[in-house]
Amino acid sequence: MTQKLINRASELPARGPLNEEGREILLSLKNVDITFGKGDNAVKAVKNASFDIYKGETFSLVGESGSGKTTIGRAVIRVNPCAAGEIDYKGVRISGKISKALDREVIRNIQMVFQDPAACLNERATVDYIISEGLYNFHLFENEADRVKKVETMIEEVGLLPEHLTRYPHEFSGGQRQRIGLARAMIMEPELVIADEPISALDVSIRAQVLNLMKKFQKEREITYLFIAHDLSIVRFISDRIAVIYKGDIVEIADTEELFDYPLHPYTRSLISAIPIPDPKLEKHKALFTYDPSVHDYSTDKPQMTDIGHNHFVYGNSKEIEEYKAQREAGVPLKSITILDEGEEAPSSVNDNAVVDEDFLQTPIHDTGSIWLAVLCFFLAPLGIIATLMFKKRRHFRNYKMCRTGTIAGFCVLGAIILLFLIFLLMSVL
């Protein structure tokens, strides 16, 4: 009943506008500038940001600390005002002055989940109240029994128990508090959730659980996420599309795999090169690609965000864009990571046209370190030597270690058998 009343009075259409490919645009930033302070002290935190987020996708915004990610998130929920440009939700402008009714709908439809659950949960309130707060503010329940039912269902959905509802946030672990934060957001039945570094403050072991929970909600409720993170490794496996932001400028937007295969802007490449390699030996020999903004000469030829095809947008001047297009059209994935040989000096700059060789990027897939390699090398020790050398040459260090272990063990056992044989031979002769 309450729900029906809200829907009837809605200032927003049921669906957003469609793009040329028929995808529904839920959120759209159009040439958005966000400035803090005035006069000489003014800080332009976000410059001319434009992007669309489609219904049901996970769109990630990635960049180093202070690049303006949170500022954009807070502008979407109307906390930060836009100095220029506009933000549209389902095709309706939600930035600037809007009606009270629309403002309430935005608050309800767009929820935010924060990095530090400890800091954003009211420590004096019970979990029951924290989760119910939005329900109270928007009268989203028929009666007390209905509210209790909604809250109990939600606490179970995030993997906690109804008996946890009477407790306070400090009685929970970081991961559990993030679950409470998610419950508080999801009970509002939002369409868009802005997740601002939701797993950065959590133990590595807990991170996947929270991401899986977010994925579950997305699947069940068709939630759209704007996921904010400072490194690409976190977002690679959860994002449909990624936007990279550097000091307030969005420098590249592409589908996730496209971005990892063709990181055209040098800043994106530096972020990819910063992703830790799970093999300590490779990590030790990795040459970090550092971004030097002085490589761009924007004195006369001004940069702009340009569509270079393949649903891929890059920020650059006309000369750079031509180069980016040529690199993309060559169709050969670009190299972001250089593994140095023993004793080799790290290059001071990175060759822009370099191509992936027998590359690290393949390493996690093929370099599995399977135990069966050790078993095979154990029984076929002479062939194990060849396999060991081959994997070493290709820098498949996990496979190399397995083959080496199997081969050594194989030769040890073979040696022991030969020794025993010789001893028995000697004993039978003497």
Ligand SMILES: Nc1ncnc2c1ncn2[C@@H]1O[C@H](COP(=O)(O)OP(=O)(O)OP(=O)(O)O)[C@@H](O)[C@H]1O
């Ligand atoms: N309320 C504010 N007043 C003044 N400056 C601000 C304010 N909020 C943000 N800034 C400035 O805007 C810039 C972008 O900040 P923002 O918090 O959006 O960065 P971020 O990319 O989210 O970084 P982090 O990952 O550290 O949160 C920074 O230079 C910051 O100092």
